[in-house]
Amino acid sequence: MKERILKSLIYISTIVTVGVLLWIIGYILVKGVAHISWGFLSTDQTSDYNGILPIIISTLYLVFLGVVVATPIGVFAAIYLTEYAKQGRIVKVIRFATESLGAIPSIVFGLFGLIFFVVILRLQRSLVAGALTVTIMVLPTIIRATEEALKSVPREYREGSFALGASKFRTIFKVILPSAIPGILSATILTIGRIVGESAAVFLTAGMVPRMPRGIFDPGRTLSVHMYILASEGISFDEAYATAVVLVAIVLMVNFTANKVVNLLKRGRMAS
DSSP: OHHHHHHHHHHHHHHHHHHHHHHHHHHHHHHHGGGOOHHHHHSOTTSTTOOOHHHHHHHHHHHHHHHHHHHHHHHHHHHIIIIIOOSSHHHHHHHHHHHHHHHSOHHHHHHHHIIIIIIISOOOSOHHHHHHHHHHHHHHHHHHHHHHHHHTSOHHHHHHHHHTTOOHHHHIIIIIHHHHHHHHHHHHHHHHHHHHHOOHHHHHHTOOOOSOOSSTTSOOOOHHHHHHHHHHTTSOHHHHHHHHHHHHHHHHHHHHHHHHHHHHHHHHHHHO
């Protein structure tokens, strides 16, 4: 009886979770798809279509910069904590700092980025300032996920590499990291989702200018910020829903592509 009740709760929880996801996506699609056109996707705000092409480009800029900066830092930090650091006071301080960093509200990151990157470093409101701010936000996610991926690599891999005379550095970068790549890519997926959906920290650092950025030192407006402005100021709820559809589509495409890559890597490992 207990086992049946537990299974029932598991099935109900799964159905509720999937149902809520489908309901949200379906509601957004119903409200927004009718207002999407080629002109909406391929023009800017100065046209008759009130297009979002510059906003899409700004979002891609921010995601690319954030991932490129945050991933190496997070992976190397996880390697240090997992493979090099001795469990002691220093490691406890680092883990406490990482956990605290992950619990800070995004608006606090935005204020920090505004003061440090925009004012002190004089980067002004720009995509690079926004990318550096979201980099700090997503570091805890990458570090924790990479740690778990590194710990999941069988100990026999390390012992076999050491037995063949490989150094610790070579073992990490030739044996352990390739085996942990699927987990690291999963962390990258979570990172992209966090960056794409962030608005509070972004509009304080990257700006809200809806024009085409000429480079990473120009200000820009991301899709989440654009959607927030359209809805909060009552400019156009139709365009807000259409922007939400584009945002969801980008996230789904990125997740689908990353999952395909992860599956291919896992099959390659099993084949080898």
